[in-house]
Amino acid sequence: MGADLSRFMEKALQEADKAFRREEVPVGAVLAGEDGRIIARAHNRTIELNDPSAHAEILVLRQGASLRKNYRLNGCIMVVTVEPCLMCMGAIIHARLSHLVFGTWDPKWGAAGSLFDIPGDPRLNHHVKVTSGILEEKSRKLMQDFFRLRR
16 A cells, blocks of 8 residues: 555645645645545645635545545545645544545644644544655645745
8 A cells, every 4th residue: 555655645746736836835635445546636725716625635525525425435545745734634534534644744733643633532433544754755845845935
């Protein structure tokens, strides 16, 4: 699965690059099914859609749920370039994803182990496996380049 995670992250980075080129915070995500095929992909579109919830993770969950005709995405894996925020982690838990993979940590907003550890909270009735650090340097560099250009 390690090679697949890198392949999925490359696809997520392509999505993040689309956001970068549109002057959105460069976060990209893909959703893969149990068979290892990508069923949805998205990037941040909060500015474009005037929607504070239009994070890559939320958009990819919406696509996946629509395609599956079910809000529960049991057995699916989400691969995202940056650690999800509280809103996105809540949606990931509610969607019943099996596995979350991300590239780089987000110490200011992250909710998968850095600022908050939602997946590790034993009070929740669903727990998502979390893998971090897949193509971490590429994910971090994209974010750093974006914010360096904005200053």
